[in-house]
Amino acid sequence: MQDTNIQYQFFPRSIGLIEPMEEVINVFKKAEDKISSSTNxxxxxxVLSIVRPELEKIGYCVEQNKKDEGKIKVPVLFGCNNSIDKHFYADAISADRKIVIEVEAGRxxxxxxxxxxxxEASMMFSVEYLVIAVxxxxxxxxDxxxxxxxxxxxxxxxRIKLPLKGILLIGY
Incomplete structure (x- = not known):
């Protein structure tokens, strides 16, 4: 892949990137000219709408819009008959539901x-990794x-022990 201004760091730094994280980074690299905060x-x-097609190609379910049916609900608490009592929203989630992606801008x-x-990612059922793109x-x-x-x-x-196996920070 060509030179890029996309920055990334996986935490903890004592563990290298796993392949699914490399795939996510490559999605952001492919879209760099359209999403780079230095020119856009x-x-x-x-940003999410620009990276959506490539994320979907690698098996992610991606938020379609801000209407309830377009959002991705990830369970947090379960009630009677396995109903979902509490959920949080994610911008994208992997097919195996282990990786959540959040794309942020100004906030x-x-x-x-x-x-x-x-x-929120720490509370989500079955989530092991978080990607934060800023x-x-x-x-x-x-940022x-x-x-x-x-x-x-x-x-x-x-001092804080998260249930997550790791967090990938991406700067675009």
């Missing part, structure tokens, strides 16, 4: 949306560079 000012839904660091994404350029700062130390600190200090 897109909302998260716009990634402004309102600490990435922390909410981590919490802008590299937003209001004169780099990728702002989030990286949070994740680095969380994994190095080991």
């Amino acid at each position: 000012d897109l909302k998260s839904d716009d 990634a660091t402004e309102s600490h949306q990435f922390l909410k994404d981590i919490f 802008r590299k350029i937003y209001r004169n700062h780099n 990728f560079e702002r989030i990286y130390p949070f994740l680095e600190t969380m994994y190095i200090t080991n």
